[in-house]
Amino acid sequence: MSPIPKSYLDIVQVCDNFSLASPERGSDEPAAQFCDEPLVTWRLSPEPSSPAIGLLRPCVVEELRKETSGNWSFLLDGERPYISLSSALDTPAKRSAAMKELCERWRDGGIFPGQISPKKWRGEMYPVYRKPFGPMDAPQEGADVDEDSRNYAFMMERAACSVFGVVTYGVHMTVYHEEVIDGERSCRIWVPRRAKTKQTWPGLFDNTVAGGIPSGLSVFECTVKESMEEASIPEDIVRTYAQPVGVISYFYRTTAGWLQPEVEYVYDIRIPSHVPFEPKPSDGEVESFECLPMADVIPLMLSRQFKPNCAMVILDFMIRLGFLLPEDEPNYLEIVTRLHGRFDYDKW
DSSP states (O other), rough: OHHHOOHHHHHHHHHHHOOSOOOOTTSSSGGGTTTOOOEEEEEESTTTTTTTTEEEEEHHHHHHHTTSSEEHHHHHHEEEEEEEEEOOOOOOHHHHHHHHHHHHHHHHHHHSSHHHTTTTOOEEEEEESSSSSSSSOOSSTOOOSOOOOOOOEEEEGGGGGGTTOOOEEEEEEEEEEEEEETTEEEEEEEEEEEOOOOSSSSBOOOOSSEEOOOOOOHHHEEEHHHHHHHHHOOHHHHHOOOOEEEEEEEEEETOHHHOEEEEEEEEEOOTTSSSSOOOOSSOOOOOOEEEEHHHHHHHHHHHTOOOOOHHHHHHHHHTTTTOOOTTTTTTHHHHHHHBBBBTGGGGG
C-alpha cells in the first residue's frame, strides 16, 4: 500500500481499472499484466440474440471445455466465439442447480483455489440478471423459480462471481453529522475499521455500512439487515432516516486478473442533533467505529487506507454535498462520469 497521497482521480482509477474500450486504463496497476487476455462472452443460452451475462478468461474457458455434463455450448457469432448455458437449462431453478453443482465440484477439486477454495467460499447466493441495469426482481431469499419471465436469470455462489465475470450488486451507507459552527460548515462521518480477519481488505477503513445484496433481498431491506449486523444500528433509525441517493458503478480487475463489474446502491443518513447515535461492531467484520471530521477522512482516502470502493462512495458523497467542486478539481468531469460507468456492456 502506497503511503504517498494521490489525487482524487487516482481513487477512481484504483477501483475502476478495467475497460474493454480502453485497454490502457489501469496500465500502472498490477492487473495490467492481464490486459491482453482474450475474453469470451458468456451468454445465457445458445441463441446469438441471448443476453451477455459475463466475461470469461481463457483459463475458465479451458476448464469449461473439459465439462462433460452437456450444460455448456461453445458457439460462434460471426467470427466471435461465445459460450452459453445449454438450451435445456430453460428456467432459473435449472440454471442455479447446474451452477451450484459446477462451482462446488470446482471448489472441492481445487480449481481456481484463489477464488473458490473452501477458505474463500462465502455460502451466499448472488443473483445474475439478463440485463445488468434492469429490474432487480430475484425471488425471495432462499427460493428459486421454474418460470422464466423475469430479468432474474439464476443465482450462484458469491465467491465464484468474479470467475465468471458477472455483475454483482451491493449497498453502501454513509452515516454523518453536519452542523454550522461559527459560520463554518462541519461534517463528521462514522468510519469503521475492517477486522484483520476479513477475507478481503483486512484492516482498512470502510463505509459506515456496506454489504453485498444476496439473491431475493431488496436493496433497502439489505441496507436494514447490514446496518444491524455490522453496526448495531436499530432498524427504526434506518427506516426513518436513510435516504437513497443514487448508485456508483465501476469495473474492477483484481491483481490476479479476475473481473468484478460492480454496482453499489448508495444511502445517506444525516443524524439529527437530537437523536443519540453511536454504531457498534456486531458480527465480527468490524473492529471499531470512529466519528471522523471530513478533514481527517480525505487524507486517509488519498493514502489508500480505505477499501477502494468505499473511497469511491465517499468521493461521491463529497461531490453530492459540495465538498468537492468543479472549480477546485481539474478532473471533476472524468471523476463524476467514471463513478457511474456501464462496463462497456454493449461490447460484451
